[in-house]
Amino acid sequence: MKVVIVGAGAIGLLIGSYLSERNHEITYITRSTVQAEKLRLQGITLIQPNGEKVNTQVQAFTDFRLAPTEALWIVAVKFHQLTNLEKELQSLSLSTTLVFVQNGLAHLKWINRLKHQDIYIATIEHGAVKQDATTVLHKGVGLTKIAPHIMTSKAPIDISIFQTSFFQSEMVEDAYTIVLRKVVLNACINPITAILQIKNGELITNSHAFHLMKSIFEEILLSFPEISQTLTFEDVKELCVKTSQNYSSMLQDRLNHRKSEIESIVGVLLQMAATKERDLPLLRTLYYLVLALDEKGESFE
Ligand SMILES: NC(=O)C1=CN([C@@H]2O[C@H](COP(=O)(O)OP(=O)(O)OC[C@H]3O[C@@H](n4cnc5c(N)ncnc54)[C@H](OP(=O)(O)O)[C@@H]3O)[C@@H](O)[C@H]2O)C=CC1
Ligand SMILES: CC(C)(CO)C(=O)C(=O)O
Structure with missing residues (x-):
């Protein structure tokens, strides 16, 4: 083909x-x-x-x-x-x-x-x-x-x-179900790895990064309880383990001075939460940190 x-x-x-x-x-x-x-x-x-x-x-x-x-x-x-x-x-x-x-x-x-x-x-x-x-x-x-x-x-x-x-x-x-599941996985993994410049596996081995990732997951679940039907925290951990040697795509963007996908991953989740009059303060903090790194980046396309 x-x-x-x-x-x-x-x-x-x-x-x-x-x-x-x-x-x-x-x-x-x-x-x-x-x-x-x-x-x-x-x-x-x-x-x-x-x-x-x-x-x-x-x-x-x-x-x-x-x-x-x-x-x-x-x-x-x-x-x-x-x-x-x-x-x-x-x-x-x-x-x-x-x-x-x-x-x-x-x-x-x-x-x-x-x-x-x-x-x-x-x-x-x-x-x-x-x-x-x-x-x-x-x-x-x-x-x-x-x-x-x-x-x-x-x-x-x-x-x-x-x-x-x-x-x-x-x-x-259902396309929406798989995309929603994946966006939560990426919201838990990508911003923290990009900010700390760590591989995905270190989200498990670094106790503080792990705690932050777990708190982000729990915060998202409070606003989007339906996600628990397709995603558990065990799944988030499993993806970190399976991709432990990978630099997340957001970290690769940072290392290559490219614009990140923070808007289409985290920005959209924050907007969806806002329509339910919910806030995700931890995730929002990571959102601004990644935006600040983007702004600091040397060159964008
Ligand atoms: N990397 C990973 O581990 C994973 C990534 N993803 C997702 O997959 C998607 C792709 O990511 P990834 O491959 O990592 O990103 P890359 O930045 O490595 O690749 C994007 C590619 O698209 C090319 N491109 C951009 N604009 C055009 C255009 N107008 N015409 C032709 N080519 C173009 C870029 O070219 P140029 O090099 O010239 O800029 C670049 O080669 C993202 O949404 C990412 O989040 C999903 C799972 C894992
Ligand atoms: C699967 C994973 C988490 C791999 O790093 C990814 O989707 C990304 O880096 O954007």
């Missing part, structure tokens, strides 16, 4: 490497011509959790028009980078199936501006770090959940394409 991945960052490279194990033809849309050229020449190098290196040949372009439209398109950019892609995504045939993999909640509303017949949402519980333009380190194995957000063509995507050695996936019914 032909698969196009928009965004050759940590997650885009990880997904492309694993999908190609099943002989899918992978094409990347990158922002820079330099990265596209490197990907075409060198392919992707994936360093698996067992240390094994796997190289995959791929196509890569900066121009959407050079990629196949009769393909599954996976959009693997950050939420705030979607705006720049709106025109190109709108220009794709309405029968092109799209999959969005962003953390946070903001993309659910944004996606509604697209008119495509089939749009899926995926939540990814892997840890991945982009080492250079063509190399990705797989830093923690988790489950990928995929759910239809808009499905009108009656031809669901074949989930087996997302099942490979270290990349297991399951199809679920």
Whole structure:
């Protein structure tokens, strides 16, 4: 099957490497011509959790028009980078199936501006770090959940394409439920790791970081009790353990002087709590700390 991945960052490279194990033809849309050229020449190098290196040949372009439209398109950019892609995504045939993999909640509303017949949402519980333009380190194995957000063509995507050695996936019914679960996981993990500059595993081994993470979880649950149906604190701990060697995507943004996803992860949760006249003071403090770090950052796109 032909698969196009928009965004050759940590997650885009990880997904492309694993999908190609099943002989899918992978094409990347990158922002820079330099990265596209490197990907075409060198392919992707994936360093698996067992240390094994796997190289995959791929196509890569900066121009959407050079990629196949009769393909599954996976959009693997950050939420705030979607705006720049709106025109190109709108220009794709309405029968092109799209999959969005962003953390946070903001993309659910944004996606509604697209008119495509089939749009899926995926939540990814892997840890991945982009080492250079063509190399990705797989830093923690988790489950990928995929759910239809808009499905009108009656031809669901074949989930087996997302099942490979270290990349297991399951199809679920409700996109909002999985995205809400994932946003709470990220709200517990990402801001603390970004502020303290620690790996996910240190949220368990550092007693004070652990206490803070647990308090954040309990605070969120007080305002959103429905979350307890899909997420327990044991799940939060388990994700920290499974991705213990990973630098959260928010910490990677900080280390690379990139804008963080604090608005689409924590900002949206704070707004949702406000509509119920609830406040999340601990989480709000972390929100302002990450915003302050963002403002201090040297360069943003
Ligand atoms: N990393 C992780 O462990 C995890 C990340 N996630 C989520 O996955 C999503 C992607 O994150 P991640 O891969 O880490 O982020 P990265 O910043 O590593 O990757 C984003 C990529 O998108 C590219 N991009 C941005 N704008 C465009 C554009 N207009 N056209 C083409 N490419 C573009 C960037 O290019 P350039 O390099 O040129 O800026 C970059 O390569 C985020 O929502 C994140 O929260 C979810 C689970 C785990
Ligand atoms: C799964 C996890 C927590 C991996 O670090 C992540 O989603 C992120 O870093 O954004």
